[in-house]
Amino acid sequence: MVKGKIRLADIAKAAGVSQGTASNVFSRPDVVRDEVREHVLAVAKNLGYAGPSVTGRLLRAGKVNAIGVAAIEPLAYFFDDPWARAFLAALAEVCDAKGTGLTLVSARNQQRLSWNIKSALVDGFVLLCVEGGERLVELTRERQLPFVSLALGVDDPSIPAIGVNNVDGAAAAAHHLTALGHRRFVILSTEFTDDHVGRIDVHDIERGVYSTSRDRAAGYWRALAQAGIARETVPVFETQNDRQSVHACLEQVFAAAEHPTAILAMSDNIAMLAMAWLADRGLTVPDDISIIGFDGVPEGGICKPGLTTMAQPFQELALRAVRAILDDAMPEEREIIAVKLIERGSTAAPKA
Template identity: 55%
Template sequence: MAPLTSGKTRPVRLADIAKAAGVSHGTASNVFARPEIVREEVRERVKAAAEAMGYGGPDPKGRLLRAGKVNAIGVATAEPLSYFFDDPFARVMMASISQACDATGAGISLVSAANNEQLAWNIQSALVDGFIVFCVDGGSRLVELARERKLPFVALDLDSDDDEAVAAIGVDNIAGAGLAARHLTELGHRRFAVLALPCADDGFGPTTQAQVELALYSGTRDRLRGYFAELARVDIDVSKVPIYETVNDEESVWAGLDHIFAGAETPTAILAMSDRIALHALDWLRQHDITVPGDVSIVGFDGVPEGAVSKPPLTTIVQPIAEMGRLAVKAILENDGTFSRQSLPVDLMVRASSGPSPA
């Protein structure tokens, strides 16, 4: 039997079911929301009317919106949706966000898109109480869109330090990068190369300190500043340190190492701005019979689980990723209308990918 409607186009409403069953609107509503308080005979009559008219029950969106809270958090990124599953940092962060939401009974809505128009629509239409914004790429646009929704939001790894009026959770990238560089200089290394995170959105390739200083993304700028401040402290001429901008994937990292090791003077130490970059670099070095740390030492940045089981295990700067996720969920669910910026400490995790300079 085809579903009936009370008109040519208008969908069946709860009021129609109540009328067909001969009960009040409140009683019909209780059949779906609080059936235990309705007599069985009335419940069966209302359900029979609903089935005959093709009515599946009240729209939960309407109930949630009337309550003013949907008990769900949107997690947004300008990256493709696969980013949440492919990137090691994102996976750990999402696990932490999920655990924090599970503890409170809140849901999660993943928000991403292939272009700005779709992203704007997805953020505007997401049924959530607020947003956690992954600012690894296109963060300024994400912040703008989240603001337009007029819902609480918090930015992770905000890629611009210009807007102090944005709630954000991150780490001290300069201090963390300094720890990485100091660890390697104390092991005697003096010939360095940097595999950098993106500076902008226009591809990958060799770059310079001056170009990185103009980078769109503050994380890239700050990590290079931390590296170079520490290298300059031990009188290394940082103008001669090769920098290769990657897009945090295998193709660009391998192209970077092809370029760096084609030079006349090869590095004994590589500073990688992410663990993902460092892990791709370990694969390249292994394929080219360059031993780690015998010939080259490498230090990553993030502290993802994959680094502990790589070959060799990766020395890295550990971000408190789980704590960042927990604090982000708390900032949305317990929002009181204020905002704050939190910078969490990082630690150096020394493993087998770093050792004394062979020089």
């Protein structure tokens, strides 16, 4: 017998016990007499046998009691991005309550994507950032496991999806500021495309790849129009939701002769990066300029001043996603969940 290729039947034969007894030593040791168990384990150790394949046992059982989370982003995204951290924390809490594991699946490397999806020991997948990730959806379907997407903008109604109402949420954010009396705005957006930073016109926004950004822009414009503010008069600056691009856009905004009195930020991350940039230049929030974010991440509640934001229901999103996979509760249609305005110290009436 060659080390590394030993089978359970070989151990049973060498130990002089039945294969059923040998199997019980590894899977149900409490039903085997101590002296028999110790003898079989000693034989197994001598022959270099580590025990039955956990992978094989799980696959035979049909369930592995774990959920996979995949995104077309680097794995660091789950730890670096405030929204991703908040959602993952909510998902982990729901999985803890159900006694279910979580597996992060890398979908960034296209050469390894097929292997990573097909070999992941999970009962189903939660897919993030599906737009631009058609191959990710295709491979997940090939696994014939349940999956649910957290994107609503993909033109494929067969993809089960759960998400938030970005249009109404953004409209509520803009309405909050117009009700305070603001009339001069700038929008700091999340990505419409993958490689552009800076001012972007209406037509490029409408042709943008990412529906979350398009929908939030549409919501802002709707509320601004209701206040008599034409969308063409509100500049939109596209960021990549990171420090460098947010700061670059703000440099352009404040280089103009007339400054906005309010910033509509499409993510809390953008809003908090903007607040830090303004503070470094001696501008005070909300006295000099008001800022409202979108997401409701925990960091927004502890920054100074606290960030006014449209809060996503992370717990509900996570709970519905887990139930869809583990409890066969897939949404029959796309589920859209409302967001909630949380007023804090970053917004106030503009100076007279």
